[in-house]
Amino acid sequence: MSVATLRTKFDSLLRAINGTTSTNFSARVENAYEALVMASVMTEYCAVYGAIRNFHFPSHPRFLNQSPGKFRVSRAFKIEFTSSEAFYFAADVELFGLNAMTGPAGIKFEADVVVIPVNTVYDIINNFDDYPAPQHLDSIYECKFGSYNKGQLRELLGLKRHTCYLRPSSTALRTLFIQPIVNSHPPIALKMVRPVVHLFFDRVTADFYDLEQIIIN
Amino acid sequence: MTQPTALEILKMMIEEFQQHSFSDIGAFTLPRLEKQYEFDDYELKHIYMDSSLAFNELLIQAQDPQLTHLTLRRLLDASHEYFTLARRIPKRFEQELSRLTSEAAPEIVMETMDEKEINLSETLDNGKIDEILRLILYLEENLSEETGDEFLNQLKL
Numbered sequence: 168m169s170v171a172t173l174r175t176k177f178d179s180l181l182r183a184i185n186g187t188t189s190t191n192f193s194a195r196v197e198n199a200y201e202a203l204v205m206a207s208v209m210t211e212y213c214a215v216y217g218a219i220r221n222f223h224f225p226s227h228p229r230f231l232n233q234s235p236g237k238f239r240v241s242r243a244f245k246i247e248f249t250s251s252e253a254f255y256f257a258a259d260v261e262l263f264g265l266n267a268m269t270g271p272a273g274i275k276f277e278a279d280v281v282v283i284p285v286n287t288v289y290d291i292i293n294n295f296d297d298y299p300a301p302q303h304l305d306s307i308y309e310c311k312f313g314s315y316n317k318g319q320l321r322e323l324l325g326l327k328r329h330t331c332y333l334r335p336s337s338t339a340l341r342t343l344f345i346q347p348i349v350n351s352h353p354p355i356a357l358k359m360v361r362p363v364v365h366l367f368f369d370r371v372t373a374d375f376y377d378l379e380q381i382i383i384n
Numbered sequence: 385m386t387q388p389t390a391l392e393i394l395k396m397m398i399e400e401f402q403q404h405s406f407s408d409i410g411a412f413t414l415p416r417l418e419k420q421y422e423f424d425d426y427e428l429k430h431i432y433m434d435s436s437l438a439f440n441e442l443l444i445q446a447q448d449p450q451l452t453h454l455t456l457r458r459l460l461d462a463s464h465e466y467f468t469l470a471r472r473i474p475k476r477f478e479q480e481l482s483r484l485t486s487e488a489a490p491e492i493v494m495e496t497m498d499e500k501e502i503n504l505s506e507t508l509d510n511g512k513i514d515e516i517l518r519l520i521l522y523l524e525e526n527l528s529e530e531t532g533d534e535f536l537n538q539l540k541l
Contacts, residue, residue: 168536168537168539169536170389170392170393170396170536172541173393173396173536173539173541174396174400176519176541177396177397177400177516177519178400178403178404180512180515180516180519181400181401181403181404181406181516182404183510183512184404184510184512184513184516185404185405186507186510188502188507189496190496190502191404191405192405192406192470192507192510193405193406193407193408194405195494195502195504195507195508196408196470196473196508197408198494198504199473199474199477199492199494199504199505199508200473202473202477202492202504203473203476203477203480206476206477206480206481206484206489207480209480209481209484210480210483210484213483213484219484219485222484222485222487224487224490225490228490228491228493228501229493229494229495229501230490230493231492231493231494231495231504232494232495233494233495233496233497234497246484312408312469312470313407313408313409313411313435313466314407314408314410314411314435314436315411315414315433315434315435316432316434316435316436317432317434362469363411363412363416363465364416365411365414365416366432366433384469384476
């Protein structure tokens with residue numbers, strides 16, 4: 168046997184793994200990773216907010232979207248905590264930026280996983296055409312399973328500036344995962360999520376912007 | 385395996401991964417911050433390595449006969465890690481949800497651009513991934529130069 172035979176085997180296996188769907192395997196992994204991140208974020212909220220009173224699955228089975236769009240209650244997980252806090256957890260949502268603090272306006276940026284307090288949903292649906300604005304958000308996650316590049320870090324900084332002023336947070340200090348939210352107004356936590364550790368911003372810049380890289384695998 | 389074979393296999397794997405859009409594996413070959421942090425100097429701590437260049441880096445490094453085996457090991461380890469982590473996403477999703485509710489976790493289903501649906505739980509738990517993992521392990525087991533190239537004849541495909 169030669170390496171050429173080995174190549175034929177690799178070729179047929181990789182082809183089979185990709186399958187016949189329109190998206191390749193890597194893209195599907197990246198999408199499915201959002202579901203895992205969403206579940207891990209729910210677990211983290213549980214650690215922060217305490218016991219769960221009610222857990223609701225999305226009523227619509229397709230809770231991930233290849234093309235990000237509007238926030239849909241039917242495609243979001245909902246958790247009510249005994250502390251009377253309640254949140255929706257959704258994937259692939261487009262967000263208004265700071266321009267929309269007083270009403271729907273401006274361009275929208277996509278986020279992979281978003282957490283929305285239930286009491287802001289009425290405003291999103293009735294006044295913001297189903298797209299959340301910064302005042303409706305509790306935390307946002309950018310999920311990157313595979314590729315790693317500097318552009319992704321710029322993307323994260325861009326999303327942060329799109330949604331938050333660099334200002335002391337308006338609410339009492341709250342920590343999601345490790346990094347507390349100190350310098351963001353509105354106090355939205357924004358995290359980059361990867362399966363393995365990669366170089367992140369230098370610590371000081373990350374601290375200024377309350378940014379954090381978390382590892383979920 | 386001998387050095388020329390190791391180099392040939394490395395090139396073959398990289399070409400195949402690139403051809404079938406598995407370049408994400410490159411990200412798993414990049415140095416990990418945690419492991420190196422306290423030993424490297426400033427430059428190494430703060431240099432950005434782009435995953436799209438990772439395969440090129442491997443090809444350059446492998447040209448040095450002293451480093452060919454090491455480089456192939458890095459690629460094999462990275463591919464193994466990528467496929468293992470990718471395949472277990474649906475299971476991990478279930479595990480996380482089971483910590484929150486006693487109800488069964490839903491399948492991970494995605495809506496595509498043309499409003500069709502793909503069941504990601506099913507497509508990620510692909511039997512062919514087992515096969516490729518076995519192949520990767522077999523190459524790793526026979527990576528030592530002392531093994532020679534006989535292992536290629538014993539490989540059952």
